[in-house]
Amino acid sequence: MEPSNTDVPIINTQCNVFATDNQGNPNQRVQIFNYLLNLATDYWTWLLHRVVELKSHCFRPISNIKLTLTADASSLEGISQTRGWRTAAVRCMEFHPTTSLMALLTNRDIVLLHDEKKNSPTRLKSIQQKDVTCAAFRPWSDFRELAVGCAAGICLWRENQRSNMKHNIRNMTGSHQLRVLQDEGHNYVTSIQWNEDGTILISAALGTSHIILWEPDCQQKITLIPAPDSLSSFSLLRYSPNFQILFCASCEAGASLCQLNRSKWMSEQILMHNHIQAAIWTTCSTFLLFVQEGSTRIYSCTDDAEAGVFLHPKPLWSVELVADLEEVTTCSGHKRCCGQPQAFAMDPLGVYMAIIFKKQSFILLCYLVDSKLGSVRLIPIEFIECDAEGEQYPTCIGFKVSDLEIRWLMIAWSTGYIQRFAITAKKSQIS
Structure with a gap:
């Protein structure tokens, strides 16, 4: 590869004539040797510099990418699913998939594990556990x-194996043991998801x-970059219930749907503009419902291919409007101005969906209806208010199923009050 004229270092092209006598002059020979040595050194330095530049373009190091985005607690406020993340008494609630255990993350960086079999919650606290954002049971x-x-x-x-023993053991660290998973630069975690069998x-x-x-x-880890040309971090990860697709929303703008396993990573960028404020999958894994920041409209995203996602080289993703929540009228005739959604919660049985708004003190409960034409609809049915005294607004929500007939919508309000709203499951007959 020949260097271009613009990249070649400036070299004096004037010919230097060295006159020698018959015996030869040692000083002149040394001068010629030094000149050639300096010329070769300059060219070798230039060549190495160009090789390094070429390597940096062709082989981008995954582990050494540096972001221009500032990673600190103030940045979490704008992208968090929690309303008023900084001041909210409860920042996140998570439910165990097979037991009655519920985890509450507080603004004091303490995790409270509530078990119906115990009168008081278990407190999980560590000096390393600061600015908590999200949680997931394995x-x-x-x-x-x-x-x-x-x-x-x-x-x-991890629950201590000896936590149920009555006598004290010197090396016990309370009811739970703690491990911290860390990677260089991977701080201020925004979203976490377990795979289907809990191995990843x-x-x-x-x-x-x-x-x-x-x-x-x-004790292994794999680093993946869905968008190598982008230096934006990710604010939201959402695994589909069948664990075939991972939704990745950027902190800045756009999102990707990715097929993910140990041997390959395939992604398709479906949303190019605006930051995704909230997103959630339907329980059938067919539809992804999402809302963009600053918008009142909920859209659905689905793959048109009947044989399955990523079976074809380029799946055809379609986006359709589901509902505009600027003004909402419930089936009982009540009408309210709702505005921009903050977060979604999906009923594990796929019957209901609950919505928190950025500037409202109530929650909207909806029926989730799959039509025969391959689309999804939301039917508003009720506005849920706080059943405690004082002015409060919801910060985070989640569904807890006790049986097939009754489920509980758990609501964390701004003061830390936890409300249990009972819902009787009735399949919607609207088609």
Whole structure:
């Protein structure tokens, strides 16, 4: 490869004539040798510099990407699913998939584990657990493990095998043991998701533009970059209920739908503009419902291919309007101005969906209806108010199913009050 004229270092092209006598002059020979040596050194330095530049363009180092985005607690306020994340008494609630255990993350960076079999909650606290943002129970775990995203990385709490023993043991660390999963720059974790069998934990963080697949049992990790040309970090990860597709929303703008396993990573960018404020899958894994920041409109995204996602080289993703929540009238005739959504919660049985708004003190409860034409609709049915005294607004919500007939919508209000709203499951007959 020949260097271009613009990249060649400036070299004096004037010919230097060295006159020698018959015996030769040693000083002149030394001058010629030094001149040629300096010329060769300059060219070699230039060549090495060009090789380094070419290598940086062709082989981008995954682990050394530096972001221009500032990773700190103030950045979490704008992208969090929690309304008023900084001041909210409860920042996140998570439910165990097979037991009655519920985890509440507080603004004091304490995790409260509520068990119906115990009168008081278990407190999980560590000096490393700061600026908590999200949590996820590990499925199929005998020790009721809980992953908590925070500024340091991921705090992985595991129930102590000896916690049920009555006598004291010197080396016990309370009811739970703590491991911290960390990677350089992967701080201020924004979202975490377990895979189907609980062997892999997926995380996104403000400090990096890549997603990490952690394998806690074998202490390994895999770094993935869905968009190598982008230096934006990710604010939201959402695994489809069938664990075939991972939705990745950027902190800045756009989102991707990705097929993910240990051997390959395939992604398709479906949304190019605006930041995604909230997104959630239907329980059938057919529709992804989402709303963009600053909008009152909820859209659905689905794949038109009947044979399955990513079976074809380029799946055809379609986006359709589901509802505009600027003004909402429930089936009982009540009408209110709702505005921009803050977060969604999906009923595990796929019958109901609840919505928190950015500037309203109530929650909207809707029926979720799949039509025969391959689309989804939301039918507003009720506005839910706080049943405690004083002015409060909801900060986070989640569904808890006790049986097939009754489920509970758990609501955390701004003061820390937890409300249990009972819902009797009735399949919607609207088509």
